[in-house]
Amino acid sequence: MGGSAIRFLVDETAIVAAHDRMIASDEDLSRHLDHINSCLDFLSRLPELHTETNEDELTLLRLSIRCFNSGASALRLLRCGYFQPAMTMVRDLIEIYFLMDLFTKQPQSFRDWRTMSEKERKKHFKPIRVRERLDEIDGFKEKKRQKSYDMLSHHAAHVNPNGHQLISPGNMTQIGPFPDYGLFRAGFEELATHLGFASVVVCNLVKTDREDALRVKAAFLTNLGFWKDRYLA
Numbered sequence: 001m002g003g004s005a006i007r008f009l010v011d012e013t014a015i016v017a018a019h020d021r022m023i024a025s026d027e028d029l030s031r032h033l034d035h036i037n038s039c040l041d042f043l044s045r046l047p048e049l050h051t052e053t054n055e056d057e058l059t060l061l062r063l064s065i066r067c068f069n070s071g072a073s074a075l076r077l078l079r080c081g082y083f084q085p086a087m088t089m090v091r092d093l094i095e096i097y098f099l100m101d102l103f104t105k106q107p108q109s110f111r112d113w114r115t116m117s118e119k120e121r122k123k124h125f126k127p128i129r130v131r132e133r134l135d136e137i138d139g140f141k142e143k144k145r146q147k148s149y150d151m152l153s154h155h156a157a158h159v160n161p162n163g164h165q166l167i168s169p170g171n172m173t174q175i176g177p178f179p180d181y182g183l184f185r186a187g188f189e190e191l192a193t194h195l196g197f198a199s200v201v202v203c204n205l206v207k208t209d210r211e212d213a214l215r216v217k218a219a220f221l222t223n224l225g226f227w228k229d230r231y232l233a
Contacts, residue, residue: 060205074187199220
């Protein structure tokens with residue numbers, strides 16, 4: 001007895017194909033994709049190879065997996081033409097790796113974050129406080145972290161009357177996903193940048209003495225250096 005055919009209202013196949021053609025014909029987009037794939041490969045392989053020995057290490061690995069999930073989701077959404085939710089995933093990625101970066105620079109903060117009550121954690125580790133603490137540690141006055149976060153919040157994550165550019169290119173509102181070179185390229189650049197930062201933070205924070213895991217770290221850092229030196233100089 002045959003079952004009924006599965007039907008989806010929205011089929012993004014043509015949009016994915018259009019964006020893939022853009023990547024194939026654009027050297028910069030191809031380079032960004034190589035970098036994104038390198039980061040995702042690293043973020044997926046490290047948790048598989050490093051066996052946690054305590055609850056702290058398990059938590060860090062789970063945060064690393066969340067970085068992978070947010071990055072991979074953003075990539076898929078970009079290819080399918082959902083630019084606004086894609087950038088929401090990039091903002092989620094930023095929030096995760098800012099927190100992990102604080103754990104790297106202030107190791108005690110990780111234990112505090114893990115053991116505080118929910119009320120205290122919200123007070124001391126809400127996103128704006130994490131950004132402020134990182135800027136204080138690094139001596140940054142320009143508030144670049146805040147600007148990146150606010151830009152993605154305004155255009156993607158938060159609902160506001162002036163934040164519809166990602167669904168209204170040229171002030172012409174689109175229903176559903178659509179292909180667009182300008183938005184696709186801008187989203188690709190944002191994802192490549194922040195996924196790279198997230199992967200570096202994970203590499204620094206997750207400690208391991210397993211030889212195979214160390215090889216994965218070394219391969220990622222080699223690829224990162226090649227990408228940075230060649231494409232960001």
